[in-house]
Amino acid sequence: MDARYEPKILALICTYCTYTAADMAGSLRLQYPPNVRVVKLLCTGKVDVLHLLAAFKAGADAVMVSGCEIGDCHFLEGNLRAKERVAHAKELIAEIGLEPERLEMFHIGASDAPQWAKAVEMMTRRAKELGPSPLRKLEAAALAAEGVAA
Amino acid sequence: MIVAERKPFAEIAQAVAGYRRVLVVGCGTCVAVCLAGGEKEAGILAAQLDLAGQLAGRQQRFATACVERQCDREFLSELDAAAREHDALLSLACGAGVQFLAERHPTLPVLAGLNTTFIGVNQDVGRWDERCRACTDCLLSLTGGVCPVTMCPKGMVNGPCGGAVEGRCETDPERDCAWTVIHARLSDSDRLANLEVLVPPRDHSRANLPGRQAHAAYLRRYSSHD
Numbered sequence A: 001m002d003a004r005y006e007p008k009i010l011a012l013i014c015t016y017c018t019y020t021a022a023d024m025a026g027s028l029r030l031q032y033p034p035n036v037r038v039v040k041l042l043c044t045g046k047v048d049v050l051h052l053l054a055a056f057k058a059g060a061d062a063v064m065v066s067g068c069e070i071g072d073c074h075f076l077e078g079n080l081r082a083k084e085r086v087a088h089a090k091e092l093i094a095e096i097g098l099e100p101e102r103l104e105m106f107h108i109g110a111s112d113a114p115q116w117a118k119a120v121e122m123m124t125r126r127a128k129e130l131g132p133s134p135l136r137k138l139e140a141a142a143l144a145a146e147g148v149a150a
Numbered sequence B: 001m002i003v004a005e006r007k008p009f010a011e012i013a014q015a016v017a018g019y020r021r022v023l024v025v026g027c028g029t030c031v032a033v034c035l036a037g038g039e040k041e042a043g044i045l046a047a048q049l050d051l052a053g054q055l056a057g058r059q060q061r062f063a064t065a066c067v068e069r070q071c072d073r074e075f076l077s078e079l080d081a082a083a084r085e086h087d088a089l090l091s092l093a094c095g096a097g098v099q100f101l102a103e104r105h106p107t108l109p110v111l112a113g114l115n116t117t118f119i120g121v122n123q124d125v126g127r128w129d130e131r132c133r134a135c136t137d138c139l140l141s142l143t144g145g146v147c148p149v150t151m152c153p154k155g156m157v158n159g160p161c162g163g164a165v166e167g168r169c170e171t172d173p174e175r176d177c178a179w180t181v182i183h184a185r186l187s188d189s190d191r192l193a194n195l196e197v198l199v200p201p202r203d204h205s206r207a208n209l210p211g212r213q214a215h216a217a218y219l220r221r222y223s224s225h226d
């Protein structure tokens, strides 16, 4: 594996719990890998299977969805729906030959900044072990062919 | 409603492998309700095929469309312009819808993305059970609203086969014997006398040809036997 490889990880996280934890991680100056790009959602219940597939199409090496802890969703069951959809999307990407481990669901409470840092570390380690997404390589090749710097 | 399920992904991917521009066509009625071929499922399948095509290094494009029903010309006509822009159509309708779409576009390959399974009912979100085999001579008024043709694996129409054990079917102890259920239903609704009625052998002349029927008003208007 290329030692210079830095995975691009998309995180879809909810504003009530995980985003608050991530914010607190910043205030606490906790260190964690800079590979994650955060998209804040009102609730992980908004996450759709199509969004997850689109993330891989756009070249994400890994995708994490993180909502409130089970039973703590601000909208009661948004995180449970997200959990189901992540499980479904894992099957869908496995069907096309992409490792399902590139996608994972987390439940991180608003006060749990260290847990957020750990989750990002874990996903970054995993993405490094898996190597770049084959779709990302193709995307880069397509951009290069069009003369756009990746 | 008609119940169907998506074909295995590998089978679909292989069927579309040779075409560059593929239109995935959903159907908004039965197969949307059974979460197999509606707008949502068409979108997901197209996204999956798109990624799989990229991984395989194929230059393919997948677009999606969804009509209210693929078994009605007035809705299929909405697709005519889009169909002309594609090399193949992948239909997510039941078998009837796929055939009607293919009939409309005889020069285009029209491929089936679903396996049509049965006429059934919605038991719960995500669970369906078969209820009718479209036998053309319905017995439900006699049999307490329980279909012996469908619910009895042997299709016994004049009483049980005699193999039931404690009310369970001899072919599968997980299932109720259809005739035990019929008996209970007739007893509960005070119609046990129905059991005395003998059902004659089926008139297969109606069932061994592709079915065709016309409404009386249609016949009056066109005075045709078509």
Ligand code: SF4
Pocket: B131, B132, B133, B134, B135, B136, B137, B138, B139, B140, B147, B148, B149, B150
């Ligand atoms: S008898 Fe059964 S299979 Fe025949 S039409 Fe009635 S429900 Fe359908």
Ligand code: SF4
Pocket: B151, B152, B153, B154, B155, B156, B159, B160, B161, B162, B163, B164, B165, B168, B169, B170, B171, B176, B177, B178, B179, B180
């Ligand atoms: S046990 Fe009942 S349901 Fe099963 S085959 Fe016999 S009559 Fe039909």
